Structures are given as C-alpha cells and as structure tokens.
Amino acid sequence: MPDIVWEDPYCAESSNCFRVGTDAEGNAYIAVAGQEDAYLTDTREALRTLIRDIKAGKADHLL
Template sequence: MPEIQWEEPFCGEGNSCFRLGVDDFGNAFIAVNGQEDRFITDSRDALRSMILDIKSGKADHLLG
C-alpha cells in the first residue's frame, strides 16, 4: 500500500465525511473517513475537479 498523507476530513451534512490524500509520487486519493484502507485514486486534477463539484452542490444527492 502506498504511504498516503491524508488531509483532515471534509464533512457535509449528516454523515457524509471523506478525506483526500496524496503520496510521494503525486497520486491523489479519496476515501470515506474512517475507511482509509478502501480508497479510489486518480490524478490530482480529476479528484480536485470532483470535490469542487461536490462542494458547489452539483452532487448533493450523492452525499445523503
């Protein structure tokens, strides 16, 4: 498993908390808070775009 540096959790309304992380190779990761051993990975730009869309309310139905 890569050595991932996780950021503080971002929590929306209710129990929708997730964390972003990066490794030493510049890969980006996202996981549900508390389940960091089960993550998805993509480019940093792709995950940043997804998170910005979620934060702007474009995907609120996914966080409920």
C-alpha cells in the same frame, strides 16, 4: 500500500465524513473517514476537477 498523507476528515451536515490524501507520486486519494484502506485513487487534477464539480452543484442530482 502507498504512503498516503491524509487531510483531516471533511464532514457535511449529518452525513458521512470523507478524507482526501496525496502521495509523493502525484496521486490523489479519497476515502470514507475510518475506512482509508478502501480508497479511490486518480491524479490530483482529476480529484481537483471532481471537487470543483461537486461545489458547482453538478452532482446534486445524485443526492
């Protein structure tokens, strides 16, 4: 398992909390808080793009 440095959990109103993490290799990780052993990983840039798109409302149709 990679050495992941997790940020504090992010929790939206009445929904699941998730955590974002990074490692020394330049990879980014995202997981449901409390389930960090079942994460998704990609580059930091890909995660940054995902977060920007979510904030811009591009994923609202999925909710």
